[in-house]
Amino acid sequence: MDKFWVVAKREYLERVRSRWFVVMTLFVPVFITAIFLIPAWVTARSAAGTASRNIVILDATGTGLGKRVADLLARDSSAARVRNAAPAAQPQVREVTPAALPAAEDSATREVMRPNGVVGYLVLDDSTLSTRRIRYAGRNASSIVDTDRLKASVRQAFTGYMLQREGVKPETIALISNLSLNMSQTRIDERGKGGSGQAAIFLGVGIGVLLLMSIIFHGQNVLRGVLEEKSTRVAEVVISSIKPEMLLAGKVAGAGAVGLTQQVLWIAISAYLMTNFAPLVLKSAGVPISGAGGSAIGASLGGLTVGLFVVIILYFLFGFIFYASLLAAAGSMVNTEQDAQQAAMPVMYLLIGSWLFVNSVIVNPTGTIARVLSWLPFSSPIIMPMRMGLSPVPWTSVAGSLAVCALGCVFAIWLAARIYRVGMLMYGKKPSLAEVARWVRYA
Amino acid sequence: MHDNDLAIDIRGVTKKYEEHVAVRDLSLQVPRGAVYGLLGPNGAGKTTTIRMLLDIIAPDAGSIAIFGRPNHEAGLLNRVGYLPEERGLYRKMQVRRVLRFLAELKGLKAGDADKRIDEWLERFGLTTKERDWGNSKIDELSRGMQQKVQFIATLIHDPELVILDEPFSGLDPINAQALKDTVVDLKRRGKTVVFSTHVMENAERMCDAVCIIARGEKVLDGQVTDVRTSSGRRNVALALVGNTAARPSENGVGHVLGDPKLVRHFDDNNRYFEIELAPGADAQDLLHRLIEAGARIERFELILPSLHQIFIERVGASGVETGMSGHG
Numbered sequence: 001m002d003k004f005w006v007v008a009k010r011e012y013l014e015r016v017r018s019r020w021f022v023v024m025t026l027f028v029p030v031f032i033t034a035i036f037l038i039p040a041w042v043t044a045r046s047a048a049g050t051a052s053r054n055i056v057i058l059d060a061t062g063t064g065l066g067k068r069v070a071d072l073l074a075r076d077s078s079a080a081r082v083r084n085a086a087p088a089a090q091p092q093v094r095e096v097t098p099a100a101l102p103a104a105e106d107s108a109t110r111e112v113m114r115p116n117g118v119v120g121y122l123v124l125d126d127s128t129l130s131t132r133r134i135r136y137a138g139r140n141a142s143s144i145v146d147t148d149r150l151k152a153s154v155r156q157a158f159t160g161y162m163l164q165r166e167g168v169k170p171e172t173i174a175l176i177s178n179l180s181l182n183m184s185q186t187r188i189d190e191r192g193k194g195g196s197g198q199a200a201i202f203l204g205v206g207i208g209v210l211l212l213m214s215i216i217f218h219g220q221n222v223l224r225g226v227l228e229e230k231s232t233r234v235a236e237v238v239i240s241s242i243k244p245e246m247l248l249a250g251k252v253a254g255a256g257a258v259g260l261t262q263q264v265l266w267i268a269i270s271a272y273l274m275t276n277f278a279p280l281v282l283k284s285a286g287v288p289i290s291g292a293g294g295s296a297i298g299a300s301l302g303g304l305t306v307g308l309f310v311v312i313i314l315y316f317l318f319g320f321i322f323y324a325s326l327l328a329a330a331g332s333m334v335n336t337e338q339d340a341q342q343a344a345m346p347v348m349y350l351l352i353g354s355w356l357f358v359n360s361v362i363v364n365p366t367g368t369i370a371r372v373l374s375w376l377p378f379s380s381p382i383i384m385p386m387r388m389g390l391s392p393v394p395w396t397s398v399a400g401s402l403a404v405c406a407l408g409c410v411f412a413i414w415l416a417a418r419i420y421r422v423g424m425l426m427y428g429k430k431p432s433l434a435e436v437a438r439w440v441r442y443a
Numbered sequence: 444m445h446d447n448d449l450a451i452d453i454r455g456v457t458k459k460y461e462e463h464v465a466v467r468d469l470s471l472q473v474p475r476g477a478v479y480g481l482l483g484p485n486g487a488g489k490t491t492t493i494r495m496l497l498d499i500i501a502p503d504a505g506s507i508a509i510f511g512r513p514n515h516e517a518g519l520l521n522r523v524g525y526l527p528e529e530r531g532l533y534r535k536m537q538v539r540r541v542l543r544f545l546a547e548l549k550g551l552k553a554g555d556a557d558k559r560i561d562e563w564l565e566r567f568g569l570t571t572k573e574r575d576w577g578n579s580k581i582d583e584l585s586r587g588m589q590q591k592v593q594f595i596a597t598l599i600h601d602p603e604l605v606i607l608d609e610p611f612s613g614l615d616p617i618n619a620q621a622l623k624d625t626v627v628d629l630k631r632r633g634k635t636v637v638f639s640t641h642v643m644e645n646a647e648r649m650c651d652a653v654c655i656i657a658r659g660e661k662v663l664d665g666q667v668t669d670v671r672t673s674s675g676r677r678n679v680a681l682a683l684v685g686n687t688a689a690r691p692s693e694n695g696v697g698h699v700l701g702d703p704k705l706v707r708h709f710d711d712n713n714r715y716f717e718i719e720l721a722p723g724a725d726a727q728d729l730l731h732r733l734i735e736a737g738a739r740i741e742r743f744e745l746i747l748p749s750l751h752q753i754f755i756e757r758v759g760a761s762g763v764e765t766g767m768s769g770h771g
Contacts, residue, residue, distance in 0.1 A: 002550070003547075003548055003550075006544065006547040006548055007548075010540075010544045014533075014535075014536060014540075018535075228533070228534070229533075231531075232531035232532065232533065232534055233527065233529040233530060233531035234531050234532050234533055236499065236525075236527040236529065237525060237526075237527060237545060237596065237597075238545075238548065239499050240497040240498075240499055240520065240523075240525040240527075241520060241521075241545070241548040241549055242548055425494070425499065425500070438461075
C-alpha cells in the first residue's frame with residue numbers, strides 16, 4: 001500500500017507542477033465568468049443603442065400617431081441609456097399629406113444614404129389605421145432588436161390612439177401603456193419552495209459540463225501518462241518494483257486528486273470572480289446587478305446544498321475511476337499517440353454518448369431516459385448529478401445508483417488491470433480486439 | 444522459510460506464448476556473491492527469464508525462488524535492482540525526483556534516498572562545481588548521462604541482487620568501463636550480479652559462472668573454467684610473423700589448416716587463429732606440418748576453447764533465430 005501512495009504522490013505532484021495545470025486552472029473560471037457576463041453585457045449594450053431613435057417618422061395618418069411613437073421611442077431609450085453616452089438625436093416627425101408621401105419618402109431615402117445621417121425612416125399612413133400595416137426602411141432594417149423596439153413602440157402608440165378615440169382619459173391611457181410585467185419563477189419540490197426554474201437548469205447543466213470536462217481532461221491525462229511510461233520504457237523498471245494493478249490504481253488516484261484539486265480551485269475562483277468582478281463589469285455596462293445573469297448565478301449557487309455537493313464529488317470520483325481506468329488500459333495497448341486516440345474511441349463513445357441525451361434529461365428530468373441513464377454506471381456520473389440539480393431525486397435512487405456505479409468501477413479496474421498488465425510490456429504492432437480479449441482471459 | 448545460500452533458484456520454468464515457447468523447462472541456480480552470466484543469442488529467452496525472475500510476468504510452470512523465498516513474496520523484490528534492456532526514464536522529470544521516486548518504490552524513505560542520491564550523483568560526476576545536473580530534467584541530459592542516472596536508479600537502494608539485461612548494449616566505452624568497475628565493486632561487497640549478454644567476451648572476462656540458453660532451453664551451465672574445460676580438449680592459438688595471418692593460403696599454411704584430418708574448424712581472429720583440432724589429431728603433428736609448410740610462427744599455444752567457440756559449437760548458427768527479440 002506504501003507503493004500505491006508513492007505512485008499517487010508522483011502523479012499528483014508532477015501534474016500540479018506542470019504549466020498546463022496552472023493555465024487551465026486559471027483559464028476555465030475566467031471563461032465561465034465570461035460566458036455569464038458577455039450575454040448580459042451585450043444585452044445591456046444593445047439596450048443602450050441609439051439606432052432606433054435616430055430615425056425619421058413620416059406620418060400621413062393625420063392623427064398625431066407619429067408624435068406618439070416618437071415620444072415613446074425617446075422615453076424608452078433614455079431609460080436604458082449608458083451613463084456616459086453623448087445625448088443622441090431624437091426621432092424627427094414629419095407630418096405629410098398622403099399625396100406628398102412618395103416625395104417625402106424619396107427625400108428621406110437620400111437622407112439615410114448620406115453618411116452620419118439618420119438611420120432609417122418609418123412610414124405610417126392610412127393602411128396603418130385600416131390594416132395595421134407599417135413600413136420601415138433603413139440601415140438597421142435587419143436588426144431584430146431595433147425593429148422589435150419600433151414595432152413595440154408603434155403598437156403601444158396605436159393602442160393609446162384607439163383608447164383616446166374611445167374617450168378614455170389621457171391619465172388612464174398613460175397608465176395602461178406603461179404597464180409592465182415582472183414575473184418571478186419559483187420551483188416547488190417536496191421540501192417546499194426554492195430557487196428559480198432557470199437557476200435549476202443553470203445548476204444542472206453546469207454540473208454536467210463540469211463533470212464531463214473534468215473526466216475527459218484528466219482521463220486523457222492518465223492515458224497520456226501511461227503511454228509515456230510505456231514509450232520511454234520506464235514502465236519495466238516501475239513494474240519490477242510494484243504490482244501493475246497497484247501502479248494503475250496509484251496513477252488513477254493521483255490524477256483523480258489533481259482533478260478534484262482543480263475543481264475546488266475552479267469553483268473557488270469562479271465564485272470569487274462572480275461575486276467581486278462580475279458586478280463591476282455589469283455596472284459599468286449599465287446593467288442593474290439584480291438583472292440578467294446575476295440573479296441566475298446567485299440562485300444556482302444557492303441551489304447547491306451540501307448534500308448535492310457531496311454527491312457531485314462522489315460521482316466525479318466514481319466516474320473518473322471508471323473512465324480513467326479504461327483509458328489507462330487503452331493507453332497500455334498501443335505505442336503512439338495516434339493509436340492511443342483510436343484505442344480510446346470506444347471509451348469516449350460511452351462518455352460522449354451519455355452527453356447526447358442531456359437535452360432530453362433537461363426537458364424531462366423525471367422521464368424514462370433520465371431514469372435509465374442515471375442508473376447505468378457509464379452515464380450516471382454525469383446524468384444523475386444533473387438530474388438532481390434540475391429536480392428532486394429520492395435519496396434511495398441516488399444511493400442505489402452510486403452503488404451500481406461503484407460496482408461498475410470495480411469491474412472497470414479489474415478489466416483495465418488485466419489489459420494493462422500484458423499491454424505495458426507489448427511493443428510492436430497494435431493488438432487486435434481478439435488479442436486484447438485473450439490478454440483479459442489469460443492475464 | 445529462511446534465506447539460503449542460493450541467490451536465485453529457478454526450477455523447471457516454462458513460458459509459452461501463442462506462437463512459440465519462449466522458455467522451456469529451464470532450471471538454474473545462482474550462488475550468493477557470484478557474478479553470473481546469462482548467455483544466448485537474441486530471442487533465446489533471456490529477457491523472458493529475467494522478467495519471470497522479477498515477477499513481471501508469471502511462468503506457466505515451474506518455481507522461482509530468490510534468497511530461498513518465492514519471488515512473489517511481498518517486499519522481496521525491494522532487495523533486487525533491475526536494469527532492463529530497453530532503458531528510459533520520465534523525460535520531463537527532474538533527475539533527483541526520478542531517482543527519489545524509484546528509490547521510494549523500492550521501499551526507501553525519502554530522506555535516506557536524498558542522501559544516497561547526492562552521493563551517487565557526485566560519484567558519477569553529475570554534480571560538479573559548475574553545474575548540478577540533479578536539478579535538470581532528464582530531457583536535458585546527454586545520452587551518456589542518462590545511462591548513468593539509470594545505473595544509479597538500479598543501485599540506489601543498495602540491492603543484494605542486481606539483475607542487468609544486456610547492460611553493455613548502447614554504452615560508450617567510458618560508461619562500459621564504469622559499469623564493469625561497478626560490477627566488480629558489487630561483487631567485492633558480497634552482492635550477487637546476474638547479467639544477460641550475447642557478447643561472450645564480456646561474460647568471459649567478468650563472470651564466475653554462466654548459463655548458455657538457446658531457443659528457450661538451457662544448453663549448458665556452470666563455472667566459466669568448468670565450462671571451458673568441459674569439452675575435454677584444448678584449442679590451438681596460432682599467430683604467424685608479419686601480416687601473414689590474414690592470408691594463410693599464400694604461403695602453404697592454408698593447405699595445412701584445410702586438412703580435415705588435422706583441423707576440424709578454425710576461426711580467423713585477425714591477430715591469431717583459434718584452431719579446433721580434428722578428433723584424434725595431435726597438436727605436435729600440426730606444429731610439425733606448419734613448419735614444413737614454411738610458416739614463420741610467432742605464437743603456438745594450447746588454450747582452453749573460448750566461450751565464444753563453445754557457444755558457436757553448441758548453439759550453432761541455427762540457434763540464432765531472428766525476429767523474436769520482442770519476446771527476448
